Amino acid sequence: MVAPNWIGDALMAQPLLMRLLDRKPGARIDLLAPPRVAAVLRRMPEVSKVIEADLRHGELQLGDRWRLGRMLRGREYTEAYVLPNTMKSALAPSLARIPLRVGYLGESRVGLLNRIHRTAQPREPMSLHYARLAEEPGTEPAMPLPAPCIRTGLTDVVARFGITGPYLVLCPGAEYGPAKRWPYFRELASRLRMQIVLLGAAGDPEDYREIPGLNLIGKTSLDDAIDLIAKSAAVVSNDSGLMHVAAAAGRPVVALFGSSSPEHTGPQTPGAKVFWLQLECSPCYKPECPLGHFRCMRELAVEPVLQAVHAALGTAP
Ligand code: SF4
Incomplete structure (x- = not known):
């Protein structure tokens, strides 16, 4: 294949x-x-x-x-x-x-x-x-489809980075482009009273260093990132590869959609909480906002996301 x-x-x-x-x-x-x-x-x-x-x-x-x-x-x-x-x-x-x-x-x-x-x-x-x-061409697959599921726990990454106790993973990047990146991860992290681990790719924007938490963006292999996600209490992510990893690792996922659509690439897990404003211009599938206002993400406020994180963690706001 x-x-x-x-x-x-x-x-x-x-x-x-x-x-x-x-x-x-x-x-x-x-x-x-x-x-x-x-x-x-x-x-x-x-x-x-x-x-x-x-x-x-x-x-x-x-x-x-x-x-x-x-x-x-x-x-x-x-x-x-x-x-x-x-x-x-x-x-x-x-x-x-x-x-x-x-x-x-x-x-x-x-x-x-x-x-x-x-x-x-x-x-x-x-x-x-x-x-x-x-299937044969013209034949539709029987539904529902099975959910993705991957092996986890293959590395010692949690101990290697000295992480103890429960933690929340934030994935603020999206290689596809800025129209998929929620702009309020820093504010979300500053309002949470729990250990935070940031994951992403080496090419993610520099200003992610200002997000409170253990910043491992660009410092892990994909294998490490998978096992860090698998051991986390929950994951907050844009529509990115790590969002799908979290779903396949069976973690509670809070997923944030901008220019793309959860109907097309939503997390394949029933417990995911998906935020998508579904504006009249959405989904445009562009890496950068062609209208210049980026309302699909800018108008997705911190408060409901914060509530969803608490619901996923089972903690009080
Ligand atoms: S055109 Fe609409 S959906 Fe596309 S990036 Fe801009 S605000 Fe988001």
């Missing part, structure tokens, strides 16, 4: 893996994935092996894909599921001559794929979008 390029998308693809194994118990599922998502895929019980391929976004890298195709041919796979929609993502399974190659039409991939699906609804739930690939 060719995995998606984003952590959140990779987790929303896990129900597809579960459905494929329901069909063929004991089948081996190997995933071809960029290094940035490999750690989360290795935590999925359905995955036999992760083959890391650093094929950079936007670059064709024809020679690398040809070598990859040859390597895959030697493994004698019988089926390939191509989750990204690009032409180049379907090249290696085709070059590997894998007999059945499944995916969405995407960039007109007739010839590269030989079982081609069409999207039923624009911006439908991503987990449904991926899970449909386990």
Whole structure:
């Protein structure tokens, strides 16, 4: 299977893996994935092996894909599921001559794929979008879909960072862009009377250093971040990969949506508390607000989020 390029998308693809194994118990599922998502895929019980391929976004890298195709041919796979929609993502399974190659039409991939699906609804739930690939084209998957679930507790990260006692994780970043970043994490943290751990990527904005708490932004591996989230009392996050990690690790999640939609990429856990103002301009799916006012996040006040955090923690405001 060719995995998606984003952590959140990779987790929303896990129900597809579960459905494929329901069909063929004991089948081996190997995933071809960029290094940035490999750690989360290795935590999925359905995955036999992760083959890391650093094929950079936007670059064709024809020679690398040809070598990859040859390597895959030697493994004698019988089926390939191509989750990204690009032409180049379907090249290696085709070059590997894998007999059945499944995916969405995407960039007109007739010839590269030989079982081609069409999207039923624009911006439908991503987990449904991926899970449909386990069915014959034109057939909808049985609902409800199983929820993503990953292995946790594989590192000693909590002790390594000297954390003792319960803590709340805040994930104030979103690699996609500022239109997904709630601007009030600092105020939220200053009003909470509990230990706070901040997680995120090295490229997150510098001013996150002003948020009170143990700032581990950019200082953890993805494996560490997964286990820190898994041991937390609850997680407050923008619509980001770490929000999906929290859901798959079974933690209470308070999720904050701006330019994207929880109907499309919402946390896959029934206990999540989702905030989304659903303005007339929303969802625009832009990384930066095209209207300049950023009301979808600016008007999402601290107080209701604070109440939701207390509800998730079972504490009094
Ligand atoms: S256009 Fe609307 S939904 Fe998009 S970023 Fe601006 S306020 Fe948010």
